[in-house]
């Protein structure tokens with residue numbers, strides 16, 4: 001079988017990489033850029049490193065610091081209006097997943113003569129925009145989203161409460177683990193679990209390839225080993241480097257192999273109850289492992305092996321349950337919350353049924369996603385934790 005894998009964009013990886021932003025911007029031919037971020041990232045002082053590098057390279061900049069959680073459509077509209085008004089020739093996004101998605105959305109919208117609602121409609125109808133996105137550099141400040149190496153921007157439609165995946169590929173990614181030093185424990189855990197969910201779904205989607213599989217297994221090993229270290233030692237650079245690489249590898253892997261039912265469920269919980277994406281992903285991943293074990297028993301066994309678990313059974317359902325429970329125990333040890341602790345009832349979780357049933361990612365699950373499968377999966381999210 002012939003399988004394709006993608007080399008989406010170059011990546012500059014390593015401690016101090018952010019200081020090369022100006023050089024990268026110059027390489028891309030930028031003269032005046034819009035720097036997209038949020039107030040939190042601005043307060044952490046990361047923006048100054050980008051500014052210093054741009055100034056040294058002789059590149060003008062305009063700041064847009066109004067990115068918000070879950071990349072709402074109105075932020076994308078405001079950022080694109082600023083980009084057009086200031087006649088910038090490039091976009092730089094620096095921040096967590098929501099900021100990077102906002103920057104991607106802005107780079108798509110600013111290149112076209114439409115408003116954000118029209119752009120989301122084009123995407124729903126799978127119609128391409130007239131012009132390609134503006135050139136874009138993405139600099140993650142968390143280790144989870146992988147958005148710096150994926151072609152889609154997940155934008156929230158605040159009218160319909162849907163999350164829409166707008167195509168907008170980055171031109172260059174700068175992954176600097178130093179930007180993640182000192183990250184609070186909760187964000188470290190949530191983002192790490194997001195990356196773990198990306199690879200567990202990429203391994204078990206309908207379209208994995210040999211390249212994505214290699215990156216996925218490596219990612220699981222790194223996260224299992226280094227996430228507890230980073231959670232307890234926020235300034236441990238070796239742990240941060242491993243998690244930054246894992247997150248980026250996960251992004252490259254799922255850009256091809258895609259995620260599936262787990263993210264359809266996580267998106268529904270985020271859109272309906274504002275459950276942090278990483279928490280929803282963490283809790284749903286064991287469910288996906290159990291669900292896909294009959295299709296990919298050897299892969300699920302290997303996921304377990306990457307987390308130090310040897311499963312001797314040849315029975316797919318036993319393999320799935322063993323690996324899923326091992327992951328649940330790991331998450332409990334790390335202190336991740338359960339839905340019960342988040343004060344969500346079983347009925348509320350089951351109420352996500354219609355959202356999940358209409359989420360496009362469900363088609364990438366190797367198990368047909370019937371209403372019964374969705375109900376069982378949503379129920380397990382609650383029932384698996386006492």
Ligand SMILES: [Fe+2]
Pocket residue numbers: 145194197198263277281
């Ligand atoms: Fe995710």
